[in-house]
Amino acid sequence: xxxxxxxxxxxxxxxxxxxxxxxxxxxxxxxxxxxxxxxxxxxxxxxxxxxxxxxxxxxxxxxxxxxxxxxxxxxxxxxxxxxxxxxxxxxxxxxxxxxxxxxxxxxxxxxxxxxxxxxxxxxxxxxxxxxxxxxxxxxxxxxxxxxxxxxxxxxxxxxxxxxxxxxxxxxxxxxxxxxxxxxxxxxxxxxxxxxxxxxxxxxxxxxxxxxxxxxxxxxxxxxxxxxxxxxxxxxxxxxxxxxxxxxxxxxxxxxxxxxxxxxxxxxxxxxxxxxxxxxxxxxxxxxxxxxxxxxxxxxxxxxxxxxxxxxxxxxxxxxxxxxxxxxxxxxxxxxxxxxxxxxxxxxxxxxxxxxxxxxxxxxxxxxxxxxxxxxxxxxxxxxxxxxxxxxxxxxxxxxxxxxxxxxxxxxx
Amino acid sequence: xxxxxxxxxxxxxxxxxxxxxxxxxxxxxxxxxxxxxxxxxxxxxxxxxxxxxxxxxxxxxxxxxxxxxxxxxxxxxxxxxxxxxxxxxxxxxxxxxxxxxxxxxxxxxxxxxxxxxxxxxxxxxxxxxxxxxxxxxxxxxxxxxxxxxxxxxxxxxxxxxxxxxxxxxxxxxxxxxxxxxxxxxxxxxxxxxxxxxxxxxxxxxxxxxxxxxxxxxxxxxxxxxxxxxxxxxxxxxxxxxxxxxxxxxxxxxxxxxxxxxxxxxxxxxxxxxxxxxxxxxxxxxxxxxxxxxxxxxxxxxxxxxxxxxxxxxxxxxxxxxxxxxxx
Numbered sequence: 001x002x003x004x005x006x007x008x009x010x011x012x013x014x015x016x017x018x019x020x021x022x023x024x025x026x027x028x029x030x031x032x033x034x035x036x037x038x039x040x041x042x043x044x045x046x047x048x049x050x051x052x053x054x055x056x057x058x059x060x061x062x063x064x065x066x067x068x069x070x071x072x073x074x075x076x077x078x079x080x081x082x083x084x085x086x087x088x089x090x091x092x093x094x095x096x097x098x099x100x101x102x103x104x105x106x107x108x109x110x111x112x113x114x115x116x117x118x119x120x121x122x123x124x125x126x127x128x129x130x131x132x133x134x135x136x137x138x139x140x141x142x143x144x145x146x147x148x149x150x151x152x153x154x155x156x157x158x159x160x161x162x163x164x165x166x167x168x169x170x171x172x173x174x175x176x177x178x179x180x181x182x183x184x185x186x187x188x189x190x191x192x193x194x195x196x197x198x199x200x201x202x203x204x205x206x207x208x209x210x211x212x213x214x215x216x217x218x219x220x221x222x223x224x225x226x227x228x229x230x231x232x233x234x235x236x237x238x239x240x241x242x243x244x245x246x247x248x249x250x251x252x253x254x255x256x257x258x259x260x261x262x263x264x265x266x267x268x269x270x271x272x273x274x275x276x277x278x279x280x281x282x283x284x285x286x287x288x289x290x291x292x293x294x295x296x297x298x299x300x301x302x303x304x305x306x307x308x309x310x311x312x313x314x315x316x317x318x319x320x321x322x323x324x325x326x327x328x329x330x331x332x333x334x335x336x337x338x339x340x341x342x343x344x345x346x347x348x349x350x351x352x353x354x355x356x357x358x359x360x361x362x363x364x365x366x367x368x369x370x371x372x373x374x375x376x377x378x379x380x381x382x383x384x385x386x387x388x389x390x391x392x393x394x395x396x397x398x399x400x401x402x403x404x405x406x407x408x409x410x411x412x
Numbered sequence: 413x414x415x416x417x418x419x420x421x422x423x424x425x426x427x428x429x430x431x432x433x434x435x436x437x438x439x440x441x442x443x444x445x446x447x448x449x450x451x452x453x454x455x456x457x458x459x460x461x462x463x464x465x466x467x468x469x470x471x472x473x474x475x476x477x478x479x480x481x482x483x484x485x486x487x488x489x490x491x492x493x494x495x496x497x498x499x500x501x502x503x504x505x506x507x508x509x510x511x512x513x514x515x516x517x518x519x520x521x522x523x524x525x526x527x528x529x530x531x532x533x534x535x536x537x538x539x540x541x542x543x544x545x546x547x548x549x550x551x552x553x554x555x556x557x558x559x560x561x562x563x564x565x566x567x568x569x570x571x572x573x574x575x576x577x578x579x580x581x582x583x584x585x586x587x588x589x590x591x592x593x594x595x596x597x598x599x600x601x602x603x604x605x606x607x608x609x610x611x612x613x614x615x616x617x618x619x620x621x622x623x624x625x626x627x628x629x630x631x632x633x634x635x636x637x638x639x640x641x642x643x644x645x646x647x648x649x650x651x652x653x654x655x656x657x658x659x660x661x662x663x664x665x666x667x668x669x670x671x672x673x674x675x676x677x678x679x680x681x682x683x684x685x686x687x688x689x690x691x692x693x694x695x696x697x698x699x700x701x702x703x704x705x706x707x708x709x710x711x712x713x714x715x716x717x718x719x720x721x722x723x724x725x726x727x728x729x730x731x732x733x734x735x736x737x738x739x
Binding site for chain 2: 183184185187188189190191192193194196260261302305306307308309310
């Protein structure tokens, strides 16, 4: 394929969280790569696009999605996703990993996480070494945790030898087996099977200790409770190689959102108390949580229009990730470059991706957005299934342009 | 009959709801209104051989029970028939649910039959509300998962009110498997809302978190929970929860949480004993107590169940029947 025509994005605020660059400048893209940032006049053969008043940043690296859907990603400014192995069938075979890696090209690059165990059943190790050769950037336990501590210990020890990050779901498996909500007043009023919030801290404490013992790299995909954060910080202070992520849902909603049996708010882990939500915000502000992802996991109407406990967990998140993230900036919790770190360079570094940066010769994956443009979240306008607990919420921050490999794939 | 609630005297609408989904949605005076309405049906049901009132004549009532039930289904069927409705029962075995039809498809199918009222029992919390959002007629919750069972709480309240003359100020101990009980949740909300002092008595494994938020006091020692109680309401313990999962055994449960003469002696001398049925004699209640008509209201609860359900069916259909003041 021929390289696209060179592009010069002129007049925007160019932010590269990897290098610390933040100024109004021209970003020049050529040969599918970043070819320069500065004040120089673009060459005559380049296409010049005026992006005055807009922010120009590396394309979002969405580290933790269950569905790789290129149109939704492009609309959300996402140019790469780290895909969970909970596919049908699960990514527990090298060939399946290789297939998943090609799923979204050219507009969306998919970096698969291989299933940690066969069939994600939590019992036998999958062929994670071969999976790495097939393109896996890590291994994951999937939607659930591995219940058996011995299996988890062996997984971490084995994954370390292949330098693969192990991505876990932090809910103690037995305590949360039948639960669809967090224990507390809301679950009790609604009569929903619930698990205590500390089920998360138990899982984090165990997995961090096992990671310390084995020297493995651990990434806790979602940390959503005060106690879970405390366990995480203890491990980080001890030098355990552990990182953590979260999605906007647990930053902006508490368990009251499930009142009235709203199945769009049925998520995994379930929404938490207001105190836990506040603690999660604090964990993001102080850097304990380094990755913000969409958790994109849209469900069909048939799977959501069910009694709460029978509805499938998950929400469409790709198209609201940036706008909701910008809410954290407006609330004064993060600076804009800090937010962009959580969305780009941090996940890229954690999973060893050459992305999330505007340094010379980096891939020309770019998002251009208007940080202030107001809009109302409307799931019906989404690409693909539009179930979101944020439906109807007024927000601000719109993606104006998404560029993947030097080509404009989304523009409004 | 108890006096009308001050809010009703001041002009509040006695029942502005389209459906009866739970006690949580009801104001105290709306509950009092339903109980007052039920009194006339309690009288009619005792009046003699003929127990008929034709006010629901020509209306179709579907009892859609997605979970097994004999007593509640029978009670709703009798209530509808005594008011003259055409009553149709849909049981689990006769439903399409087993054929993989979604709940909402089933709801839309029922709706297309143009019923005037649907009574629903379902095993999942929130299922009845979900159906109510998709159909054009009043929906009455006959029990959804662990969530609510509003007519049970209403019949319990009516029974208490008739026996004790009041609800406010009474000490009511609700004992047993509270975690899995929709009866307990509805009763907590109703009785606490009517001014009773409500206690939740259960082994710690069968008490839901933050149960105090429902306006009750929690006890894990049954003797303490029963002290001075005016009403003791026992809950059924499901067989599958006895053998080690939540409590070690039936005999250990009966030893510490069963209602015996010795334990009941701690309650008020004129204590009223209740049970929503069906009872496990020798598991949660000593059979002799259940049979003592001076203290046990178990059969009266069943009787009041029909009266309360007649009141609910009447009130919920007033709007579509064009009753004056209900348009």
